[in-house]
Amino acid sequence: MSTETALEVVDLSQTSVRELNQRLHDAASGGPQAWQVVHPGGLHSIAAGLDAPLDVDIDGHVGYYCAGMNKEATVRIHGNAGVGLAENIMSGSVVVDGDASQSAGATGHGGLVVIRGNASTRCGISMKGVNIVVGGDVGNLSAFMAQKGALVVCGDAGEALGDSIYETHIYVRGSVASLGADCIEKEIGEFHAGELSGLLEESGVDADPGEFRRYGTARRLYNFDIDNAGDY
Amino acid sequence: MCGIAGLFSKTSDFEAELGDHMADMLIQMADRGPDSAGVAFYRNPVPEGWTKLTLFSPDDDEDWGALSDSLAARFGAAADPEVRATHAVIAVEAGADEAAAWVIANRPDLRLMSAGRSIEIYKEKGSPLDFVERFGLREISASHGLGHTRMATESFVTTEHSHPFSSGLDICLVHNGSLSNHNRLREVLRREGLTIQTDNDSEVASAYLTWKMSEGLGLEDALKAAIEDLDGFYTFAVGTADGFAVLRDPIGCKPAVMSESEDWVAMASEYRAIAVLPGAEEARVWEPSPGQIYVWDKAAIA
Numbered sequence: 001m002s003t004e005t006a007l008e009v010v011d012l013s014q015t016s017v018r019e020l021n022q023r024l025h026d027a028a029s030g031g032p033q034a035w036q037v038v039h040p041g042g043l044h045s046i047a048a049g050l051d052a053p054l055d056v057d058i059d060g061h062v063g064y065y066c067a068g069m070n071k072e073a074t075v076r077i078h079g080n081a082g083v084g085l086a087e088n089i090m091s092g093s094v095v096v097d098g099d100a101s102q103s104a105g106a107t108g109h110g111g112l113v114v115i116r117g118n119a120s121t122r123c124g125i126s127m128k129g130v131n132i133v134v135g136g137d138v139g140n141l142s143a144f145m146a147q148k149g150a151l152v153v154c155g156d157a158g159e160a161l162g163d164s165i166y167e168t169h170i171y172v173r174g175s176v177a178s179l180g181a182d183c184i185e186k187e188i189g190e191f192h193a194g195e196l197s198g199l200l201e202e203s204g205v206d207a208d209p210g211e212f213r214r215y216g217t218a219r220r221l222y223n224f225d226i227d228n229a230g231d232y
Numbered sequence: 233m234c235g236i237a238g239l240f241s242k243t244s245d246f247e248a249e250l251g252d253h254m255a256d257m258l259i260q261m262a263d264r265g266p267d268s269a270g271v272a273f274y275r276n277p278v279p280e281g282w283t284k285l286t287l288f289s290p291d292d293d294e295d296w297g298a299l300s301d302s303l304a305a306r307f308g309a310a311a312d313p314e315v316r317a318t319h320a321v322i323a324v325e326a327g328a329d330e331a332a333a334w335v336i337a338n339r340p341d342l343r344l345m346s347a348g349r350s351i352e353i354y355k356e357k358g359s360p361l362d363f364v365e366r367f368g369l370r371e372i373s374a375s376h377g378l379g380h381t382r383m384a385t386e387s388f389v390t391t392e393h394s395h396p397f398s399s400g401l402d403i404c405l406v407h408n409g410s411l412s413n414h415n416r417l418r419e420v421l422r423r424e425g426l427t428i429q430t431d432n433d434s435e436v437a438s439a440y441l442t443w444k445m446s447e448g449l450g451l452e453d454a455l456k457a458a459i460e461d462l463d464g465f466y467t468f469a470v471g472t473a474d475g476f477a478v479l480r481d482p483i484g485c486k487p488a489v490m491s492e493s494e495d496w497v498a499m500a501s502e503y504r505a506i507a508v509l510p511g512a513e514e515a516r517v518w519e520p521s522p523g524q525i526y527v528w529d530k531a532a533i534a
Contacts, residue, residue, distance in 0.1 A: 080517055
């Protein structure tokens with residue numbers, strides 16, 4: 001398998017998203033590993049379904065489902081992202097310089113999603129192991145039915161944070177408009193302090209870990225059995 | 233799913249191109265609403281004492297000149313019709329109520345799309361791409377405009393069921409979403425004397441705002457009341473003679489993006505409809521918060 005170090009530039013005002021994605025998928029079995037996408041124009045599904053340790057920079061705003069299902073790749077968006085950023089991410093990382101619309105990181109199984117601006121409603125809905133770090137605020141119903149992983153919010157959280165939550169850890173530095181069903185404030189122990197500091201450092205977001213409060217499940221809404229804790 | 237676009241000009245140069253840019257925005261929103269398309273433009277206000285009517289005829293060979301002559305004979309003066317495909321705009325030297333009443337009484341086969349001093353509404357079933365060409369949108373200058381592409385979910389695909397809906401003078405509404413209490417509300421509004429022409433849910437929202445404003449509320453307060461009284465999910469864009477307002481339902485079921493540059497203010501269901509505007513890459517872009525009312529008007533820009 002041969003790899004190239006040269007930067008491959010794709011202009012989406014000239015090339016279709018389908019063609020770009022095909023080329024990125026083909027790069028899993030050799031070819032350029034570093035990509036730059038220009039003129040994204042809010043188009044949908046840019047860099048979705050990547051399955052290799054590629055490095056993709058996107059210059060501008062993207063539409064829906066950017067970097068969806070990402071595996072191993074690093075995708076950086078130098079702009080804002082539409083609905084469903086990094087939906088169902090498996091591994092790798094997706095970084096947005098601006099804001100992200102609804103359902104960022106939804107159902108993600110692993111990897112890291114960093115949103116330097118604000119995230120809209122339903123950020124991290126049904127997250128299953130992904131870590132999400134938001135530099136600004138998150139909207140209503142964030143971490144709804146969140147199962148695993150961590151959501152770090154450096155700004156404020158909207159209403160019904162962590163509604164019907166399972167075992168995701170939520171850290172918020174600012175205010176929380178309201179907590180959802182079965183979501184409560186919890187103490188930050190040694191493990192959680194370490195997790196929070198590690199995520200802030202990994203995401204390059206400048207925030208004092210000591211200013212955060214932690215929220216998580218009260219375990220009254222679902223059938224939690226301590227003997228199965230290792231499975232969560 | 234439907235697509236919405238709103239565009240407000242901050243400069244006279246941009247006003248001259250507004251129709252061209254609205255056409256590009258509608259084409260970007262065509263995937264979200266392939267069933268029908270429509271626009272409202274605010275342009276060329278008529279003098280005090282005159283009313284501008286936009287009329288739709290199902291007859292492709294409608295003799296609009298004859299209609300204009302009949303209006304002139306009845307009211308003293310009427311301008312030559314400006315015809316676009318199945319629609320015509322006719323200015324009449326008469327109050328809006330009497331002019332509209334005359335049309336309804338004498339030409340019940342026509343449909344009144346809008347009435348006011350500056351509003352014009354064009355809408356038609358079929359592909360938004362065809363609509364843009366057929367109605368010559370690109371040549372239209374306007375201070376501001378709203379556009380809609382419809383994917384019908386709850387009532388028929390006809391010209392009359394297309395957006396924008398206008399229930400009062402110089403006011404119109406486009407809607408992405410669906411309302412669940414529109415049948416009951418329609419009965420209430422009809423009892424209050426409002427004219428509702430179809431069984432469409434969005435027309436009820438349009439009539440509701442007209443009703444609230446006829447009771448003395450400003451647009452912003454009328455929209456606040458709508459949050460309480462309208463049940464369902466929605467992104468609304470509401471046009472008035474001076475500008476437009478945007479409101480998403482408190483849960484934020486439906487998308488919206490807003491943007492502002494030195495030349496324009498825009499809103500759309502998706503950013504890709506804004507990306508086609510000149511200077512979009514440098515413009516400020518943000519997502520309106522659910523349940524918050526955003527208003528742009530000439531006073532705010534000046």
